Amino acid sequence: MVFLKVRYRRRAAVALAVMIWGVSFFLHFFWEMVQVPFFTDMTETRHWDVVWLCTRATIGDANVAVGAYAVAAWISRDWFWAVGGWRRTSLSVYLAVGLIVTILFECWATGEGDRWNYSELMPILSWTGTGVLPLAQWALLPLVTILIVKWMFVGWSMLRAK
Structure with a gap:
């Protein structure tokens, strides 16, 4: 009986990680595409090149989301912290x-990394040189991700219980 619980718990942990990554990917991709005008040369770039650039950025965003979740789980010693009581x-x-x-990444990417530049439309925080939209992205989307994932995980758990 204990084996079944451990096995279910592992499956649930993997399902939760996949949900976090998937929901985060969807939300961040939408955000990345919407903020295209706030970066130089993006509006003149071919559509599929923009989609590819945003997809790569979104993969990084989703990975950061799972990593940040894992750090929070490690500190709280509870992988399922987001689906229980926060x-x-x-x-x-x-x-x-x-x-x-x-x-850190935005400072590097717009500085030494020379990966991208903000257009004149991007509001910038003077003390970090970081664009406001990338910061807003990481203040808002993780909260929305956790709310959606909690809802999804509860539904998944109920289906698994049948």
Whole structure:
């Protein structure tokens, strides 16, 4: 009987990670496409090149989301923290990791990495040089992701129980 519970728990942990990655990918891809005008040369770039660039960025975003979730789970010692009762610490760590990674990556990408530049439309925080939209992305989308994933996971768990 214990074996079945462990096996179900592992399957549930994998399902939760896949849900976080998938929902995060969908939300971040939409956000990436909407903010295209806020980056230089993106509006003149061929459509499929923009889609490919945004897809690559979104894969990174989804990976960061799962990584940030894992750090929060490690600190709270509860992989299922998002689908149970939220702890302020877990949610704060989840958001903080995503924001810190975003700030560091945006600073590198618009500086030494020379990966992209902001257009004149992008509001920029003077103390970090980071665009406001990437920061808003990592303040809002992780919350929406967790709400959607909680709803999805509860439904998945109910189907598994039948």
